[in-house]
Amino acid sequence: MTKKHTILLTTLIISLILLSAINTPQTPTALITQQINPEITIKHTPNNTDNVFILTIDDLSLSVAAQIRLTGKIIEYVKNKSIPTTFFAIPAYMQPYNFSNVIEIAQHGYNHINPKDNSHREFTNLTDKEIEARLTKGKHLLEKQGYTVYGHRAPCFSLKEKHIPLLKTLYLYDSSFHVPPNQTDYLIPYIWLDLTGNICNITTSNKTLKDSKQKLFTVIDNWTASEKPIVILSHFFDYETILQNNQTKECLNSFFDEINKRYYWKTTMKDYAIWKSHLNTINYTLNETETTLEITFNTCLSALTFETHSKKQIKTNCQIKIKHKNSQKTTFILK
Numbered sequence: 001m002t003k004k005h006t007i008l009l010t011t012l013i014i015s016l017i018l019l020s021a022i023n024t025p026q027t028p029t030a031l032i033t034q035q036i037n038p039e040i041t042i043k044h045t046p047n048n049t050d051n052v053f054i055l056t057i058d059d060l061s062l063s064v065a066a067q068i069r070l071t072g073k074i075i076e077y078v079k080n081k082s083i084p085t086t087f088f089a090i091p092a093y094m095q096p097y098n099f100s101n102v103i104e105i106a107q108h109g110y111n112h113i114n115p116k117d118n119s120h121r122e123f124t125n126l127t128d129k130e131i132e133a134r135l136t137k138g139k140h141l142l143e144k145q146g147y148t149v150y151g152h153r154a155p156c157f158s159l160k161e162k163h164i165p166l167l168k169t170l171y172l173y174d175s176s177f178h179v180p181p182n183q184t185d186y187l188i189p190y191i192w193l194d195l196t197g198n199i200c201n202i203t204t205s206n207k208t209l210k211d212s213k214q215k216l217f218t219v220i221d222n223w224t225a226s227e228k229p230i231v232i233l234s235h236f237f238d239y240e241t242i243l244q245n246n247q248t249k250e251c252l253n254s255f256f257d258e259i260n261k262r263y264y265w266k267t268t269m270k271d272y273a274i275w276k277s278h279l280n281t282i283n284y285t286l287n288e289t290e291t292t293l294e295i296t297f298n299t300c301l302s303a304l305t306f307e308t309h310s311k312k313q314i315k316t317n318c319q320i321k322i323k324h325k326n327s328q329k330t331t332f333i334l335k
C-alpha cells in the first residue's frame, strides 16, 4: 500500500466515523406535539367527570296562563332533582320570565308552523331566504324579551346539512341533527329516544316503562363510550300529564335518580358549547428528559383534566388542583 493509499483510506475511515456520530440518536429532548405523541390524553369533560349530561325540553311556550303554570311546575321539578335544563323555546309564543341561571332559553324556529303546508315541520320546503328570515325574526324576538340566545334546534328537525353555514352565523351551537356529519364541534347531537314522548309516556304499560328506561341507559352507556355528550330529548307539553300520573312520574324520578348516582357533569347546552370552544383552543408541547415529562399548555383552562401512563415526574406550566394516581395512570385536574 502506497503512502497515498494510506492517506485516502484513513480519510475514508475518519469520514465514516464522523458520519455515524452525526446519525447517532441524541438524548430525547426534542419538542413533540399533541398530534404525534400519545403520551398524555386530555378528557373531553372537565373535573375528571365521566361524561356531560344535558336535559333539553323542546316547545317551551309562555303565551297563556296554563303554559306559565306548567313552566313553573317543570322548573320546580328539575330544581328538586338538581338538573340544569335547556329549554328550546318557540319565540312567537314567548314572553319575559324570570328564569334562574341553571336554566337556558335557546331558540326553536320561529312559530313551529310551516307557512306553506301548515305542518309542524316549520322549515321543510322553504327557500334559504325564507329560512333565514324566520330564524332571524325568532332570534330577535327572544332577544327583545330579554333572553340571550346561544343555540338553536329546528322544529321537527326540519333543517338540512346545507343550512349549517347559515346556522353558524347566528348561533354558538345547533342541535337540529340526529347524527351530525363531521362537524361535531358545532352540532351538538342528541339521543333520539324521547324521555317524555317514548320512555316515560303515559300510554306505555308499566313493564314497558321499565324496559324502555333500560333501553335508554344502554344508549347512554354507548354514547359515553364514544365520548358523545348525553343530550336528553323531551317535550314541554308532555310534562303536564307525566307529572300528574304516579306511574309516569315515578319513571321520570327513577331516571334522574340513576343519573344523579353517576359522576356526570350536569349542565346546559350553552355552558357545554362554551367549554368545548375553550377546549378546542388548547394545545401543548412536551419536553421529555430521562426523568421528567414537562407539559407546556398554551392556556391554563380551569378544570381541564388529563391523564398519562408515563412513570416520569410530570411538570406543567399550569397549577394542578388535583392529582390522582393508580397503577395504570396518573390523572391531573388543572386549578
Ligand SMILES: [Zn+2]
Residues within 6 Å of the ligand: 058, 059, 108, 112, 154, 155, 156
Ligand atoms: Zn318542537
